[in-house]
Every structure is written in structure tokens, then in C-alpha cells.
Amino acid sequence: MSEPTHPIAIVAADAPLRTKPSNYPEPFASQMKGRKKRQLGDIFGLTNFGVNLTRLVPGAMSALRHAHTKQDEFIYILEGEPTLRTDEGSVQLSPGMCAGFKAGTGNGHHLVNETSEDVVYLEIGDRTPGDEGSYPDDDLKALLVEGQWQFVRKDGTPY
Numbered sequence: 360m361s362e363p364t365h366p367i368a369i370v371a372a373d374a375p376l377r378t379k380p381s382n383y384p385e386p387f388a389s390q391m392k393g394r395k396k397r398q399l400g401d402i403f404g405l406t407n408f409g410v411n412l413t414r415l416v417p418g419a420m421s422a423l424r425h426a427h428t429k430q431d432e433f434i435y436i437l438e439g440e441p442t443l444r445t446d447e448g449s450v451q452l453s454p455g456m457c458a459g460f461k462a463g464t465g466n467g468h469h470l471v472n473e474t475s476e477d478v479v480y481l482e483i484g485d486r487t488p489g490d491e492g493s494y495p496d497d498d499l500k501a502l503l504v505e506g507q508w509q510f511v512r513k514d515g516t517p518y
Contacts, residue, residue: 384518393419421470429487439478441470467495
């Protein structure tokens with residue numbers, strides 16, 4: 360059986376939008392309105408890490424504020440001026456700025472577009488098996504099981 364074919368190169372902005380806007384269960388999924396992801400890594404068949412080209416319209420956020428146990432994350436701002444919120448507080452980012460989030464620190468983070476212009480950024484994260492996500496502001500926990508995220512409440516009961 361032959362390997363699936365993948366393109367050699369593409370224009371990132373022409374990549375298809377992710378069909379499912381959010382993996383979160385409700386009431387959290389609807390909070391991701393205005394976030395549009397293009398899963399660039401998947402287009403090329405990457406399996407060790409993911410790369411997304413993400414657009415946030417005014418008022419949108421990248422994700423619920425979260426931290427990973429095993430996944431390192433990195434963002435690079437291409438357009439706009441999002442606010443990065445972490446346990447240390449908030450800082451406004453601008454094009455050319457980047458930030459990294461080391462696994463296991465417990466430092467919850469996310470981007471919020473508090474401006475009137477769109478924000479566009481690259482997000483890169485590894486796909487380490489057994490990763491978990493914690494959400495300090497919400498009754499939510501994420502478990503990476505066989506490559507798929509499953510969500511439960513902090514006490515372990517499912518949504």
C-alpha cells in the first residue's frame with residue numbers, strides 16, 4: 360500500500376479551514392466563535408507536531424486559558440496585536456513577537472483579540488502521547504487518548 364500523497368508546498372492562507380471549529384464540549388465550544396484555524400501540519404502529514412495558521416476576529420480568543428502536562432507550545436504573531444494572558448498577567452503582542460509555553464509548568468495561557476482588527480498567528484505544538492490539559496478558569500480537563508482529545512470535568516466526570 361502506498362503512502363498518501365501530500366503537497367510539497369502551499370500558500371498557507373489557501374489551506375482549508377478546520378471543519379470543526381472547536382473540540383471543546385459546550386458550553387465552551389461556542390466561546391471559540393471568531394477563531395478560524397488552518398491545520399497546516401496535517402496537510403503535509405506531520406505526526407510529531409502540529410502547526411496551525413489561526414485568525415482571531417475582534418473579540419475572539421485562541422482557546423480557553425490552559426496549560427499542558429507534556430506538550431510544548433509556541434506562537435508567532437503575523438498580523439494584529441493580541442493580548443497574551445498568562446498566570447503572570449497580560450501583555451500585548453505585535454507582529455514579529457513570539458512566545459513559548461513549556462510543558463509541565465502549569466502556567467495557563469491564551470490569546471485574546473481585544474482590538475478592532477483581525478489577529479493572525481502561527482501556533483505550533485507537539486503531539487506527545489498521554490498529554491493532559493488543565494483549565495484554571497473553567498471546570499474542564501483535557502485528556503489526549505489515542506491522538507484524540509477527550510474532555511471531562513475537574514472531578515473526572517464526562518461532559
